[in-house]
Amino acid sequence: MIYLADTANIDELKELFSYFPIEGVTTNPTIIAMEKKPMSVIMPQLVDLVGERMLHVQVISNQAEDMVREAIAYKDKYHLGDNYFAKIPVTKEGYKAMPLIKKEGIHVTATAIFTQQQALVAAKAGADWVAPYVNRLDNISSHGIEVVGNIVDNIERYGLKTGVLAASFKTVDQVHRVSMMGSQAATISFEILERLRSHPMTDMSVEWFEKDAKGLYDIEF
Numbered sequence: 001m002i003y004l005a006d007t008a009n010i011d012e013l014k015e016l017f018s019y020f021p022i023e024g025v026t027t028n029p030t031i032i033a034m035e036k037k038p039m040s041v042i043m044p045q046l047v048d049l050v051g052e053r054m055l056h057v058q059v060i061s062n063q064a065e066d067m068v069r070e071a072i073a074y075k076d077k078y079h080l081g082d083n084y085f086a087k088i089p090v091t092k093e094g095y096k097a098m099p100l101i102k103k104e105g106i107h108v109t110a111t112a113i114f115t116q117q118q119a120l121v122a123a124k125a126g127a128d129w130v131a132p133y134v135n136r137l138d139n140i141s142s143h144g145i146e147v148v149g150n151i152v153d154n155i156e157r158y159g160l161k162t163g164v165l166a167a168s169f170k171t172v173d174q175v176h177r178v179s180m181m182g183s184q185a186a187t188i189s190f191e192i193l194e195r196l197r198s199h200p201m202t203d204m205s206v207e208w209f210e211k212d213a214k215g216l217y218d219i220e221f
C-alpha cells in the first residue's frame, strides 16, 4: 500500500517529504479551506513542492461540462503532467464527466464514495482511483473497512484497472485494517501519519542503545 498525504499545508508537506516515503498528495475543498488561502495561492506552491509525486486536485464544478473545463484548466495553468489526477465526486454529473476527462488525457480519481456499487460504477466509467471514505462510514454505523475490502475484491474479480485510494481516517487502526484488505493506497492526515510512524518503545529502545554504546563505538566515520 502506498501512502499519500491528505493535506495542503506547505509546512506539513515539507516536513513529511523530508523523511516519510509519501507518493502523493490529495486535497479537497475542506482541506483548502483549512489553509485560509485561495486556490490561486495554494496551487503553485503545491505543484512546486509535490514535484513528480501524485497530485489529486478536486474540482468544485457540479455540471459535467464545467468539471471537464475545470480539470483541463488546472492542467494547463500549472503545466501538470502524468502525476495529476482530477478528483471527481460520484454524482450523476461526475459519472458523466469521468470518461470525458479521461478522453482529454487526464487521470481521474473518483471521490466521496460510500458504497461498493458507487466504486464499481466509477471504475466502469474509467476512474483510475476510487476513494472510499472509511471514517465517515464508521461514523454512521456502517463498516468502512469492509466496504474497502469489498471494493478491492470486486475490482480484482472483474479485472478492472482501477486502484483503491482509501480516504477519511481518524485512527491508525483504520489505516492498518485497509492495508490488510489490500487497498493499494491510503491518503492520510499529517497527524495520523506521524502517529502510525512512531512508537514510544522505539524511542526508548534507541535511548538504551545510545546509553549502552557509550565509549564502545570507536570506529571513525
Ligand SMILES: O=P(O)(O)OC[C@H]1O[C@](O)(CO)[C@@H](O)[C@@H]1O
Pocket (backbone or CB within 6 Å): 006, 026, 027, 028, 030, 031, 111, 112, 131, 133, 135, 136, 167, 168, 169, 187
Ligand atoms: O472524512 P475526512 O477526514 O474529511 O476525509 C475525507 C477524504 O476525502 C478525500 O477528499 C478523498 O481523497 C480526502 O482528501 C479526505 O481524506
